[in-house]
Amino acid sequence: MTDVCFYFQVHQPYRLRKYTLFDIGKKxxxxxxKKNKEIMRKVARKCxxxxxxxxxxxxxxxxxxxxxxxxxGTAIEQFEEYAPEVLDSFRELVATGKVELLNETYYHxxxxxxxxDEFKEQVKQHGKAMKREFGQKPKVFRNTELIYNNELGRAVxxxxxxxxxxxxxxxxxxxxxxxxxxxxxxxPIKLLMKNYKLSDDIAFRFGNKQWEGxxxxxxxxxxxxxxIQGDTVNxxxxxxxxxxxxxxxxxxxxxxxxxxxxxxxxxxxxxxxSELLKHKPKDEIDVPNTISWADMERDxxxxxxxKMQQSAARQIFNIKRKVMKSKDRDLKQAWxxxxxxxxxxxxxxxxxxxxxxxxxxxxxxxxxDCFINVQNVLQDMKNRIGLKISxx
Numbered sequence: 001m002t003d004v005c006f007y008f009q010v011h012q013p014y015r016l017r018k019y020t021l022f023d024i025g026k027k028x029x030x031x032x033x034k035k036n037k038e039i040m041r042k043v044a045r046k047c048x049x050x051x052x053x054x055x056x057x058x059x060x061x062x063x064x065x066x067x068x069x070x071x072x073g074t075a076i077e078q079f080e081e082y083a084p085e086v087l088d089s090f091r092e093l094v095a096t097g098k099v100e101l102l103n104e105t106y107y108h109x110x111x112x113x114x115x116x117d118e119f120k121e122q123v124k125q126h127g128k129a130m131k132r133e134f135g136q137k138p139k140v141f142r143n144t145e146l147i148y149n150n151e152l153g154r155a156v157x158x159x160x161x162x163x164x165x166x167x168x169x170x171x172x173x174x175x176x177x178x179x180x181x182x183x184x185x186x187x188p189i190k191l192l193m194k195n196y197k198l199s200d201d202i203a204f205r206f207g208n209k210q211w212e213g214x215x216x217x218x219x220x221x222x223x224x225x226x227x228i229q230g231d232t233v234n235x236x237x238x239x240x241x242x243x244x245x246x247x248x249x250x251x252x253x254x255x256x257x258x259x260x261x262x263x264x265x266x267x268x269x270x271x272x273x274s275e276l277l278k279h280k281p282k283d284e285i286d287v288p289n290t291i292s293w294a295d296m297e298r299d300x301x302x303x304x305x306x307k308m309q310q311s312a313a314r315q316i317f318n319i320k321r322k323v324m325k326s327k328d329r330d331l332k333q334a335w336x337x338x339x340x341x342x343x344x345x346x347x348x349x350x351x352x353x354x355x356x357x358x359x360x361x362x363x364x365x366x367x368x369d370c371f372i373n374v375q376n377v378l379q380d381m382k383n384r385i386g387l388k389i390s391x392x
Contacts, residue, residue, distance in 0.1 A: 002179055002230045003269045005192070005276060007142070007165065008239040010048075010071040010090075011108050012040055012078050013342035015363060019373055024380045030334050035363075040082040047243035052089040054242075054256050059096045062260045066098045066270040069239070070142045073106035073122075073129050074340060087133070094134045100272035101130050103138035103161065109339035110303055112143055112152055113290070114317040118339070123159055140164065140273040144341050146194065146236070146293040147300065150286065153184035153191070161189065163277050165236060167293040168193030172285060179230030180282035191285055192273055194236040194293060198224065203237040207250035215251070218258035226266040231279045236293070295350065303344040308371040313344055315378050322385040331384055338377065346370040 017032035058065045071090065079087035093099045105111055105122040106129065112119045123141070131137050140163040141156045148166035156164050168178025176182075178193040201221070205211045213220070225233055238245065246252040260270070294302040304310050316338055323335045347367040364370040 001226055001267060002228050002233055003271050004225065004263060005232045005234045005271055005273060006067040007102070007234065007236040007273065008067065008069050008241075009142070009237070010069055010075050010239045012036075012043065012072070012075045013108065013340045014074055014078070014337040015039070016343065016373055016377060019376045019380075021376055024376055025383055028330060028334075028380070028384075030377050030380075031337065036078060037082045040078045043240060043244055044083040044086045046248070047240050048083070048086045049089065050248070050253060051239060051242040051256070052086070052093060054253055055093055055099075056089070056096075058257070058260055059093065059098050062264065064264070064269045065260045066100070066272050066275075067093075068100040068102055068140075068272050069093075070102040070104050071130075072104065072108040073126055074108060074337065076129060076133060091134060094136060100140070100274055101134055101136045101138050102140050102142040102165070102273065103127050103130065104142045105144050107336050107339050108144050108341055110144060110147070110300075110313065110341050110344065111317075111339060112147060112155075113300065113304070114313060115320065116155065118317070118320060119155070120159065122339075123156075140192070140277075145303075147290060148191075148287055148292075149290045150185050150187070150288055152290075153189050153287075154187045157184075157187045157189040163190045163192055163273060165192045165194065165234075165273065166287075167291055167298055168195055168234070169291050169298045171298070172287055172291060176283060176285075177230055179228055179233055181231045181276055181279040182283055182285040183281035185284050185286040190277055190279075190281060192232070192234055192276055193285075194234050196293070198233060199235050199237050202235065202252075202255075203241045203245065206241075206246045206252055206255070216255065218255050218262035221255075221259065222262035222266055222268065225263065225268060231282070232271065232276055301350065302348050303341050306347065306349050306367075308349075308367065309344045309347045312347065312371060312374050312378070319378070319381060319385065323381065326385055328384065331381065334377075335381065338374075343370070343374055347374075 014031045015035050016030055019030055103126055106126040107122055111122055141161040142165045146167050178195045182191040184191050206216050242252050290300055291298050292300055304313055323331055346364055347370045349367050
């Protein structure tokens, strides 16, 4: 038997408006304020408010219940603008002293893959935001989409972090269990590996009536956790699991309410990521190739798997220097928001077993529409800084 670590990702991107060829050189408002406000308020109503209410209740009524969050800078900015009551409710959770905040890239970007300096800047910016908004300095790091490799482990350790979250993927672990704390190869930083099977039972399979585990009750889930031996069972998932991905009528909120009691009845307690750092590493994990928590491949192909994505990513990061040298504050802000990984995700053309996921989250009619839209925005940015950008 081992204890549980709950971690939730909270993120909302700034979505681009429809920006046509005829807007280039005429309009500088790239983002869809109406759509962003509409989506934020919808998700706040369906997920953030009710989920935070449940978590607050659990923190108050279960002595050992704890949880961890990574809240992106783009989510915080939209909370402030469109749903300040949600930000207040997160502050109340943190104020209990039983909620840990993690550090990540402020704009939920792929900067770790393209620009080490930008990566460091966004990590520091996010850390300052956590201190400013919640009064907490994060000790553990979580990269965008749990993207990780050996090189990243070394870079994150140099930034002062002692631990980093990533996917407990079979191809990396081999015969090893994700339910232990490990050391990264080439760095003393400790790896906290997601138990993807149990996490995905909640995040993706909970409401699936064709799933052999349906219906998933708190008692049934606790019975799956109870026999596990190790340091921790890491349950990492998007916070939007509660009420948005899994709608209220699936019973997901009741499941969340009942889970701590079901686990406690079996002697299972909760801990935060930083509390896991006290464990001596079970072994060393070598991750020479980049992994993530997305799709069946657990690689970066959801964001940079096709030529459109690769071209757009290169162009975005290639214009950084010119943009930052400009005196245009709005342009700088727009560029930062354009680094958010969602814009590349919307260009994904993987339709097979992962197709429903990509189509569900994609606000465009097709990945190609997204690519053209981003290209038009980039072309206007190019004009504003006097830089030619190759589309090849």
